[in-house]
Every structure is written in structure tokens, then in C-alpha cells.
Amino acid sequence: MGNYSFMIRIANAQGFWGDSLEAPIEQLRGGPIDYLTLDYLAEVTMSILQKQFARDPLAGYARDFPQMIERGAKEIVERGVKVVANAGGVNPETCGAAVGAALGRAGYKGRLKIGVVTGDNILSRLDDLMARGIELRNMDTGEALESIQSRVRSANVYLGAFPIAEALGAGAQIVVTGRCSDVALSLGPSIHEFGWKRDDWDLLAAGVVGGHVVECGAQATGGNCQVDWETIPDLAGIGYPILEAEPDGRFAITKHPDTGGRVTVAGVTEQLVYEIGDPRAYITPDVIADFTTIQLEQVGKDRVRFWGVQGRPATEFYKVSISYSAGFKAAGTMTYGWPDAVKKARAADRILRTRLERLGLKFAAIHSEYVGANACHGDLLSGEPSPDIAEVTLRVGVRGDDAAAVERFTREIAPLALNGPPVVTYPSGGKPKVEEVVAYWPALIPKSEVTARVTVKEG
């Protein structure tokens, strides 16, 4: 295991809300860990939670989380495992209370302290901020927020790791946050345990890199890995990643013994380059990490060691993720069979579009693709499909501001079964569903405008 003076084991068990329900329990039971971290919040999740909260003031958080705490309560309480999760969504206080209730149901009422981090939610402050000249311009396009302000659904600041460390320092064993940077969930514990300071740039950057490797769960341990994927053992029982952090910023990535998957330099490197921009400037609320300084090496089976990471001072801004309503969309499918499956599907697409036009329906976009032939890579890369393929699925999507037009579109798919090209079948379950489109507006806010609040209470 190496000659470590002091090391903490931080286990990630959730890469997004919808990831494995078993992974947290397996991380708790599979071997020794000090921390369990769970990332529930994708961008789309916040707008869904905000909608739930608007209907019910006791909703708006990841309900999976208290259920997971109830299932894992014995290990968490009796082995002293600390848990950090951004499960709070837009209602962290209620999530914290639900965690307390879950512990009570498991027979551990009042046994440990629960910390809650708030202050990320600025939805109710948008008017005030704008009035004081905080423009919240779109980082990508430069547009002013006024153009979409009436359609805003949620607005949350990505907080950093120090509020989590503060909650742990005040004795919290379970920390629930709203929106924070994904890497904060594992960086917070290192700051707390090792006493890293706000200007320990290299140490914080190392924590960011470690957090980035584990934040997407099993993508670090052989999941979705392109190198020799067929030989990766037991993906059905894949182990989720464990970050072994050390006070000097070195760390290792591993997983519990006797679990499936594989931890290799190739696999963790795929994760290192996943969803990054300029590698010299991976910007987080706490530090700018330089990914071109990362050194790593395979030091044993399922163990990759990292060192050398450098960082630079953090910026004066937090990133804000604003979601807003941007119209409606729907997509429908029909499957065409051999022979000439693609030719039939293309004919059906032309017929459908002609009918939509004759109905006078206007859309911002219509998109057709042929699943099985070119849906993911387009015609240019996929080449001309063979007339002998067994079947292809025509998938047509429309998007627009007019909900009625999108609704009308959904009634034009099924008739093709009887009144279009032959050898056709279609999914059961009726017409496609019309969905509201939620778009994202990334912006910056001066750090001086945001105050993270930490409360720690008996569970």
C-alpha cells in the first residue's frame, strides 16, 4: 500500500443523479473508507428540483440521498464514515432534516451531527443584483441577462470546498450542500483533515485533480473505457473509485479489492481529459489547477499514483449556473426493415416534413436522423448505409416556442405506420411526449456578493 505517513480514503459513489443505487452501499461495505462523497447535481437537475420546490416547499432535493443514508446508517454511524453530498439541490435545509429523519428510522436518532451548506441559491436575488449593476452576462455569448430574465427557472452559484471543510470542522459527520463545484465534495475533506490553507495553491490544485478523477464515479475504474474494454473484468460488479489523499498533495486512485473494473493510467487519463477546457487553467472556486503539471504512474494492480500538481490563485469570481425556459421539443421514432431500410426511412421523413409544412406548423428546428446508420456521427463520417442492413430507426425531433405546434407534430408520427412506406414497425406506448426545453446561461458573479452559510445540528 506504500509508505504513507498519513492518508485519508475518500470513496465516490455517485457520478450523477441516476447513477447506481448500490454503489454507496458497496463503497461502505467493501473495505475501509474515511469519507463517502456523492455528486447528484447535473445542470439539468437544478431546474427540475426548482420546479418540484415551487410545487412543494418540502421538495427540491435528491430524495435518493436520505434513502441511501437509511440503508447505510449502520456502517456510517458505527464505523464513523463521514459523508459529503450535494444532494441538497435547491432545498438543502429540508434535505438535512430528511437525513436526520432517515437516521432516526434506522435507530440512530441524535447519534451524529449534520451540516448544511447554503448560500448558493441566488434566484430570489437576481432583480437586486441586476439593479446594482451585476449584469450576469452570458459567459459564452456576452448577452445581457435581461433578454431571458422573465424565463429564468433557477440560479445557483458554484460554491467552493471551504464551507464543506468548515462544516466538518464544526463536527458534522454528514454534510449536505446545494450547488458547489463537483470537486469540492472531495477537496473539502482534504482541507479539513490536512489543514490546507486558502493560498496553498499547489495542494488545493492536487485536491482538485483528485476530485476530478473520482467525480464521475466508475468512469475512473474501467467504466466507459476505450482501451481493451472487452478484457476489463466483471463490469457487472465494478468497484467505484477511491481517492487516497495525502497531506503533501500526492494521492492515489484505487478501488476496493475483489470488485470488478480496472484502475489503469489509460483509464484515469481518459477521465482527466473529460470535460476540461484549457488544461493550463482548470478554473474552480478555490484554485486554478494546471493539468499540464500532473504526473502519474501505475504503482500496482488497480492503483495509480499522482504527484507534481501545481496551482495558481483563484479568480475573484464564482461561476453561476442559470437555467431558463427555452420553448418545447418532442421526438418520435419509426423503425423500417430490410430491404432498403434507409431508403424507406428517408422517404418517410420527406412525407412527414411535407405534411408538417401543409399543416402550416413552424418550428425553430427540425432534425432527422437514422439510428443504426448515421445518428451519432452524421452522414459525412458514417458513409452511405448499406441497402442490406436489417433495419433502421427514423428519429425526427422538433423544437420551437409554440407548444401547440410541437404537440400537433407528435400526432403526425404514428399515421406513417399505415399511410407511408412499407415494412415498418413502431414503439408501443403512444405518441411522443412534449417536453419543456431548459437552457443554460453560464455567468460570473463577484465573490464579494456571495456568502456561504454553514449550519451544524444534532441529527
Place this chain on the structure above:
Amino acid sequence: MARVQLREIAHARSGDKGDCSNIGLIALRPEHYEVMVREVTAERVKEHFRELCRGRVERFELPNLHALNFLLYEALDGGGTVSLRTDAQGKTFSAALLRMKIEI
């Protein structure tokens, strides 16, 4: 010199930020990195993805990881939640890049 598909010397993973796709391209062996640097330019990636990417392509080098990172702007039909595509987040763009023909 031989003309091969990029997948012979590299592997990749792709993700999204808004309407921008990122493709991290990693050499299968350290000696392949220089070939990638020479052959897989931003201009060639833009040309390769011209049907899917409406904006520019930017390239960054990570010699320490024997990797290149590409940002493809306006490549996701408006972004993950807006897009009408099956692959709304460009998750398969990694493999699409590996189809590129290069000289080794």
C-alpha cells in the same frame, strides 16, 4: 509512411459544456504523441467534424499525459438539454474523431 485510422494510435473520451464539445485524445503509446501533435491539428479536426461542428476548433497540448484536448464550439445543436440529436452531449464524438485518417 502509412495511412491509418487515428484509432490505431490513440484513444479518447468526450464530454460537453453547453454547446461546446470537448474531446480528449490520448496516445496509446508515448511515442505516438508526436504523431498526434503533427497530424491532428485544429484545422483538420474542424474539417473532419464540419457536418457536426458549426463553430471553431481549439487545440491544447498536455505532453505530460501524451494527450491533446480539443474544444469544438457550436457543436452540440445548442447544448445537451436543447439539442434534438440522439447524442445530445457528444458522448460518441470521441470515437468519431478516432475515424480520422492520419499518416504515420
